[in-house]
Amino acid sequence: MHTDYEVIVIGGGMSGLTAAITLADRGKQVALLSKGDPVCCLSTGCIDVLSAEKKPLQAIAGLPYRHPYHLVTRETILAALQQFKQNVNQSGLPYSGDPERNRTILTAIGTDRTTCLVPETMEQAACDTENTIHVVSFKRLLDFYPSYISAGRPGTAVSTYEDGATSTLGLATQFNSRNFTEKFLAWLQGRPITQDKVAFPAVLGSISPGKVAAEIEALVKRPVFEIPTLPPSIPGQRLFRALKQSARRKGVHLYWGATVAEIKQGATRVEALALSNGARKTWLQVEAVILATGSFVSGGLSLSRTSVEEDVFHLPTYLPGKRDNWFNEDFFERGHPLEKAGIEVDSSFRPLGSSLENIFVCGSILAYSETNKYQCGHGLAIITGFAAAASCAGTL
């Protein structure tokens, strides 16, 4: 079987999905290949644009000049985030937030975490010291410890629901059902709640958490919000599913569990990619490719003692010097130089030093992105995914 696509996106994470959606929006025939589920499923589901700073948009100017954010204009950033909001909203998972100004959410250990865009169930999750919180926990849930929160925040009350599954996933599945939710609400109604806000571990259903939260809000007559938990993270999963749904709605063909088995390329162009189905290869013809395979964790880059490899096309990579320079002394210090490793690109997101002209690169595989140091993972993925796709669409 051979098939023609205008663009094949490799990588099903935030940047790949964003790129695929952006191209489909521009009327392109797009396929998206992914080896597996992306690490965004393990995330809090919040979008960090530049969480190391208070005002992300303004602070971008101060980033090192090679940071990929400098490849895009302010308008592109706004358009990319706007498109993201629209897409997740259409999938029933509205996000709010403003790249001009970061906000905070309460974490599972009671500290504040800075982020930029949040799902509707975390809109109320910014808690200053004045706010008192009532945490609702589930007795058998193993991965959530409200005592961390109450220890750090005087005035915190905790209610514990005796029923419910032992995992976040199990609970979210239960909250999808009317039966369980009603039983839970009936119990909640009897609780004496005097605090300013009511917090839940992020398990309020995997389908329509906003509706469940609204129902609870109506009952307790206070703002209600979710606190992201250890993985499996339900908000991360919701985010991924919402974008996947959006891509599918726009006609993107998704190939999951698919690895690139072979590549056909001419002097300057990638011409076709093969997927493997058992021992047989299926060829997909293509006009352009978006590489969004992520960094080390996602498997886009792999590291040996002397070099860093890009695993699909073996594109030239940037590595910050020799092994001695890769790490800081302190493991927990943010910003190990190795984080700068990746693919260097020109202003159109094409890889530098490669003769292949129809590849466009986006997301955390980009050199100098240092997503950990600047806390810009999802934001960088969305913004460069959008920009690389726009650049790619311009060549077709």
Added chain:
Amino acid sequence: MSVPFEHCIRCTLCVENCPVFKVNEHYPGPKQAGPDAERFRLDGQKIDEAWIKYCTQCHRCQTACPYGVDPAQIIRRAQLAYGRTHRRSFSAVLFANNYYLGLIGSTLAPIFNRVSRLGLVRRLMQALGISKYLPFPSFYLHSLRISRKHAGQGRRKVAFFYGCFLNYNQPQLGRVMRDFLVSTGLEVVLPPQVCCGLPALGNGDLKTALRFAKKNAKVLGRYIEQGYDVVYACTSCGHTLTHDYPGVLGLEKGELISRHSFHLAEYLLTMIDEDRWKGSFGSLRKRIAYHIPCHLRASGNGYPTARLLEKIPGLDCRIFDEHCCELAGSYGFKQANEETSISLGKIAGDALLSFEPDFIVSDCGACRMQLEHFAGIPALDPLEILLKSLAAGPASTQLVNASTIRRGSRGNTGNRGNRDGANRHIEGYKGGANQQPGGRSTGGRS
């Protein structure tokens, strides 16, 4: 394709995707039952043996893993090792030999169908560990096994691996598939075949699985060497042929078979691409919830059926691949798994109903059975939709008159829908998966 279990970084993405883990707290999930436990197994240490019995082998963990680890495969091998050293339950032995059950069932169809629905018999089956929430599928005297084996003439030749479900439970649909393939200009044979071996694998019986697989491999290998392509319709058989024959079963001809076997829809797409067949699809104004069988999802090859359905003008088709139907072959037929199977079947059914479809479509007979039961609307094979559309198309052929296919369904016992003059037989073809000889009694949601 998969890498050693040591590559697992314990990220839990596989757990997030495990249907059983969602509703059954006794199952610790694929991470723990797979790579985590493997460290202990290799050390000869004892781990909870119940874990591996909860796994349905839906392979969702495998498609989720971004590092190339295959928890399903690790668990599969543990299941087989367990099966070698332990006495298997009555239901496990019965379902491993599902092929023979079908053979008896179809040979004695009129009696078997009645008897298997008697209250007493059902209680007896329950006592033997067989769940009764889903009625046993009906069998037909005129199985595919004894249908016309060779039809059509063409430069391209295909060997149709129809599998047990079509053979015994929807033979008329199987004959329609055969005739349809012929109508596209192919020469079609129905090679002698037995069960693909998956039910035996799923019930921890490697010996039986190998016996079946070797038989098939010998025949299919011979056809392939004579220039035939193997075409399958059941995605679970397909996954077994293409992945398990060269993989866990390690058959000599496994690679050859894997390279030359195609899903029906994939084969049709290839023919369209290569201009060997013009699918002149007519308009079909229907809403279709297309449930992706887990084994199609696991093939890593995209969804060819969806791409074919996309070609039908007017068809509003939505893909649903987030849920396993959780019948999982014989898994849901076992008493021990009943609760899990029912909860997940309802979840999958509800998801489909949220689209308010006219029909459910799925490539897998077991999925269709389960989803029709829980969603309470007809679940069709994709070919039934394609035929409806082709019948409405500009080049509608006499052969593929889809309206006759659907006639006689939904509790209408009068019309036998018998269209194949050469193959007159006593059973009526009824679309959908759960039809009862005596009218429809399985619908409705429970």
